[in-house]
Amino acid sequence: MSDFPWLTVMLVVPFLGAVAMPLLPKSLSVENAKRFALSVAGVELVLGVIIGLKFHNDGGVQFTENHEWIKAFGAHYALGVEGLGLSLVLLTVILTPIVMLAGWNDGDEGRWSPRAFFAWMLALEALAVGVFSATDVFLFYVFFEATLIPIYFLVGGYGGPKRAKAAVKFLLYNLFGGLVMLAAVIGLYVESAKAGHPSYLISDLAKLDISTDVGRWLFLGFMVAFVVKAPLFPVHTWLPDTSESATPGTSVLLVSILDKIGSFGMVRFCLSLFPEASHWATPAVVVLAIISIIYGALMAIGEDDILRLIAYTSVSHFGFIVLGIFVLNSQGLQGSNLYMFNHGLSTAALFLVAGYLIKRHGSASIRDYAGVEKAAPLLAGFLLISGLAVLSLPGLSPFVSEFLVIVGAFVYSPWAGAFAVTGIVLAAIYVLLMYQRTMTGPLREDNATITDLNLREKVAVVPVLLLMIILGLFPKPLADMLNPSTDHSLSQVGAKDPAPTVSDSAEGSAQ
């Protein structure tokens, strides 16, 4: 079955599910329609597990498909995943059903029917799978931009009071980034056409001999889009606004999955297609990333709206991810690759649990809560675990990635490491301050009615928490999947790890 188009199937299944949603008979109850959507996501999850199991860690790009699409553009319908792509595809298929389950009733009060809500989510899942598995720049770009539309309607149709403005802001920021990237995509075509027959396949583009100046410009074009997407200071402001207005589930899909396109793109395109420019840009990007780490964390500390707070923590975390990528050594890059997955989990957990809380009391303001632990201990516990994951407590999965990034940054420059590491203190402050203010102290009177989690909510979040704990202590399956990917990226960008200052220790560890 090696020729079986697994990725196409994974692309088509949720897409057909999304198309089918509005076509389901009107007599079908809303609940059953939601169940249908959930089962489609479930099938997708099974597919994801299957390709995860069939994947060979050292096998390079796998499940490849390649069909010519638009000959004149040199565009191909070409799919395939290596470790990083697969890990993010898996993240997508894991989180989508969880988000559906957790946000089961979030679509009920939207502008449109809950059916549409679930349909958009399935559409988004399909596009996300596409964007992480495209091996053709043009196809990637198409998916990249297309993902904006489901999110736009999910935010604009089902969010809070400021949703319309938030949706537009989200769209325009990302569209802006995307259009700048379009210029660079076009530039790649021009370069490719110069070299002979135009082709957008990454494998073909990587062979191009792009001149220094052109490479730098094109790199910048891609980078602008990715920096907006995986928001770094100073183009981050759309994220808190969007998260504030979107349903928590939407925010999860947005922050945990779609924003990863940015960091994923940096690894997949910036590093591999423009190695020279990547080296050239490193100092600036590192500085920007460090500013984002600290800035995002400080903003999170000062934030009263829980959802905005989480969004700012993500700005900080994306700072870490980008930092790890651009220090150009295996510790940093491997850390970032892991971070993309782990941040997806931890932020998803925090968004969902915070969403449970907000759903119960109707306010996202920290000021409106106190002592909730008394009324809903399990909710409090889950919030704490999620929070601890966000602050990268050892034993939970984000730690390994954050630690590696810090080590990588330190390898790059002790100063980078020293600045980045302040993020861990600030993270402790923003998480624990939020927890302290909402969950501890005497129970506020109007919080007494907050009920503890019900079975559905537990079932939705527990897998994420378990996954974080397991991957915290035993990240090997994930790390092994990502390691070849890391090595490959580094060899493409032509970076070598510096040797240790002393010792001939090649074995690296005890025994």
Place this chain on the structure above:
Amino acid sequence: MKFDAPHLEYSQLAPLLIVLGVATIGVLVEAAVPRTQRYAVQVGLAIAGTVAAIADTIWVFNKLHPWSGEAKPGRIVAESALTLDGPAIFCWILVLVFSLLSILLFAERRLEGGVTAFAGQAAALPGTEAEREASTRGLEHTEVFPLLMFAVAGMMIFPAANDLITMFVGLEVLSLPLYLLCGLARRRRLLSQEAALKYFMLGAFSSGFFVYGMALVYGYAGSMQFDKIAFAVSAGSGSHALLLGGMGMLLVGLLFKVGAAPFQAWVPDVYQGAPTSVTAFMAAGTKVAAFGALFRLFYVAFGGARWDWMPVAWGVAILTMVVGSVMALSQTDVKRLLAYSSVAHAGFMMTAFLGARSLADIGPGEIQPVQAVLFYLTTYGLTNLAAFAIVTLVRDPSGEATSMSAWTGLGKHSPLVAGIFSFLLLGLAGIPLTSGFTGKWAVFTSAASAGAWPVVIVAVLGSAAAAFFYVRIIVLMFFTDPVGETSVAIPSVMTSSVIAIGAAGTLVLGVVPGPLLDLLGRVAEFVR
């Protein structure tokens, strides 16, 4: 003295002759057929004529063997007056298809309660007894169909012209009927008449420039024929100032028709005031004809002097995109907004114009400027026709409700129409998986290939700004609650099919643009 009868390739010119013939017959029909039957006869005649012309054009097109790898370049016909090459014939097909769709819009009667959207009695004064009487008697001007056919003929001559005289004749033949059509709206007649006046005045003014430019170029090259002009340009003989002056003035005339800045002033007023179906036809058809002519004149005749006109073209492209995008930001009328959008799109198409390079520089399989612009014209025309068709559906008691405030909450009560319109807007904004994206990609690429990087940067930034106002309408329709008594009328199958074809085209050319692009890649070469 001996007169030779001009040699005409009738079989190849047949599409043009069919259209002109149908137009003339249409005029006769007005005189001969009873008023009650005129509508049916005129519509039938126009549709039949257009379909026949399309079929014939495809037959002519086939003679270029465009489906094989070795496409023929085409030939010069009618005593060197017209060129029947790939771009020209493709423009014919486009113009004819767009006019067929426009005829369907023109013929729509359900929306106005049984009459067309054109004035019952153009001579009757607005607001008088005569007008009311014309209205109650259900009078309608069926002359619009022959007028449209004449305009179509002009649009076919314009991009196929091989000398300046023919080009000028084409220009006027396409313009004059349009001036009249603009003034024939049934509702809001003062606006309509004003649009006609403005279009006419400015159109005539710009024709003056065109003609004077023609004279200067003739003075420079000693001939009106493009190949001879090209020869003179490459030889470098004659007064360079004459050439520059002539080129500049011709450019003014053409850019006016295209609607490029700084010659765009008429576009918003005319698009807004004209009957919507006429606006749709103008936007789609005129653009094809004018860009076809612009490319032919400047690539074939002035190709050798491109270093002279390229800087101007850069400036015009940039200015047009900026003016179109920025001015649209503050518009409050949907038709006016679409007018500015059309200015912005003219700017995007101008970027392809900058892709002019010598053939040797174009790599195998690489996008060429003509290919790109023809593709863009196809996508833009289809999307635009459908969008204007939808504008005709959204109505309040006084007719079409084009004020944007009337569109709020449209998605609530008419999700299908609002949904399709949103899709079309996304197409105009150039979101992937719509034809707008592939089109933009093509024109920007051809500009980038020729090194016009600054223009491409402005173009993407302009696209971002443009996205802002398209999205604004989507927000208005979907994320705002409805106010007022706007309703969406149910059209007949004619308007519906225009919308369906436009939307389908927007989707199909967005997802599988390959075949059309490949086809254009084979034929998009001017015969010199």
Place this chain on the structure above:
Amino acid sequence: MSVTPFIVLSAILFTIGCVGVLTRRNAIVVFMCVELMLNASNLALVTFSRANGNLDGQIAAFFVMVVAAAEVVVGLAIIMTIFRSRRSASVDDASLLKY
């Protein structure tokens, strides 16, 4: 024969036409100014025809004249309707469509 005087004359005529279009309010006069521009072109065409020694320019001049006549037909029709609706032939009065 030097073409310069003729061309200068045609340029002057063209300019007068232009200026007239910009300054005159009455639609009919504006239109006449446009005709003046066309005729300036005709003069240039004929001059160049003579200078170049071929007839293309003169033929063109005829075409221009015919087209100008057609323009008159259409133009006067439009101006008439406007005049009848508004009781004014001033181009400045027709300014409902703006901004």
Place this chain on the structure above:
Amino acid sequence: MHVTAVQTDGVFSILWLVIALPALGALVLLAGGKRTDKWGHWLGVATVAASFVLSLILFFALLGKDEGERQYTQHLWNWFSAGSYSVNIDLLYDPLSAVFLLLITGVGALIHVYSVGYMEHDERRRRFFGYLNLFVASMLVLVLAADYVGVFLGWEGVGLASYLLIGFWQHKPSAAAAAKKAFVINRVGDIGLSLGASLIFVTFGSTSFAVVSAHADKASGATLTAIGLLLLLAACGKSAQFPLQTWLLDAMEGPTPVSALIHAATMVTAGVYLIVRSNFIFSLTEDARTGVIIVGTITLLMGAVIGCAKDDIKKALAGSTMSQIGYMVLAAGLGPAGYAFAIFHLLTHGFFKANMFLGAGSVMHGMDDDVNMRHYGALRKAMPITFATFGIGYLAILGVPPFAGFWSKDKIIETAFGDNFLVGMCALIGAGVTAFYMTRLMLLTFGTTKRWEKGVHPHESPKVMTYPLIALAVLSAGGGLLLAGDWIVDWLTPVVGEHEEHHLAVGAVGMSLIALAVVAAGVAVAWFLVGKRPVPKEAPSKVSVFTRAARADLYGDAFNDEVIIKPGVVGIRGLATVDRSVVDGLVEGLAVALTAISATFRRVQNGLVRSYALTLLGGAALVLLTLLAVNFG
């Protein structure tokens, strides 16, 4: 010394179980929910007790080996790797971790038992035991890890447990705030550990003890100093050393067994452990050791001074803890001469301070959870067992022979004098102050007259609480035996290297006598100031500047407030404004500006056809001029 351990075999392969048992206990208790309410606390006790038994078995097995073979490592699994960097979850069992295992599981088990009684009436007792088990497991990871990153895992694990337990009564805002403060300040320390580990990796290409110890001597002095100082920063956070000391006093918000176990006996000593464990680095860098000594000395004096002024019995003991850990850090900073004594004092302190904290808990238990010593007095009769055991702890901390503290503290003072007279003097003065505040505490609590509030009926605690007290009292009394025949020094030699002796002019015995005299002076001062006078029920407000400073924890919090927190809050508020108005405003402003430009230029489209003609003409002129300019310009 080099870590050249061999793979575990035989009896040592049960090593992982020592951690796994309490971890399992924590998992069952925390995930099991209400079903485990009935028997959960006994499960908690059982897992730790079982771990203690295993630790004993391992200890005796290790004792049976030759001195050179007392290092075992157990490879569990590869944690993560990136490039050439690989971190394993490995356990290292050697004499140092062996004594820690016994201390943690032994004292831990006693405190678990004690807590069964202490927390009897708390409805969340099961969860308390879950947290305690979590703590024990994490602490065991900390001391067993064979890699700096492994240490980090335990390090943060105990931090988490400490956070959870300080904030156990989180309905009290003060407890919740204290918990957060502890965690955050510990995180500041973690900067040191993170960067330290990073620097170690950059230098050695690995963070495992084995590699680092094997190659430490090849690294440059500056690097080693930097590593040492970074590790010191980490130690300061965890062990409440200056300047990161402020959290410990607040941490007394937690239930008393927590204070005994975590904030006296085990967790707060992790910093000392880290320094001693890293002896292969500190031994090579005099500069870093100097830093350690300075930190230790400052803290031992600060803690002692703070202890003098506190009326809250637990806070007084907390000040004492700071001070005593200061002694340990000082000892560790003395290098090969002091490592063993640092650990020795750590052990004896673990015994007597746990003993006294539990005693304090017992007192509070009898006094309806009142912690103010001014409300105590003359409790010796009401609580004889508590008094007796507390008394032994008191004698031990004072350093009265033959109690445990005498042997351990004396050695530190002696070694300090051997290193530097000034440091020695500070240590000596510290001993005197210790005697003063401990005597004050004893007098206020058990001596003088009774000042109980109305309705308070002090009573002795149940057996489940007193038995652990007795056991700890025995250890406090006899802990000095560890030094018999220099056993502890020899035992630790494989880990910390050969012991260096300092010889003092006055001789060891002379030094002891001087120290005893200073202690006696401290006791006497306390007797005259506290014992001989009536004790007001309210703390007098007209007191000297020094007392006021000591009561305010020597302004550590005030400093943080003024210098870090207040400007921080202002700064963050300002930043939020900047984010809204400048960063976001620039982009939104661009949109607004574009719209404004658009609205302005809209006016140009004035509807007048002649003005359109003018633009057309202007455009034409522009086109022509450009064409000319390009060609002739």
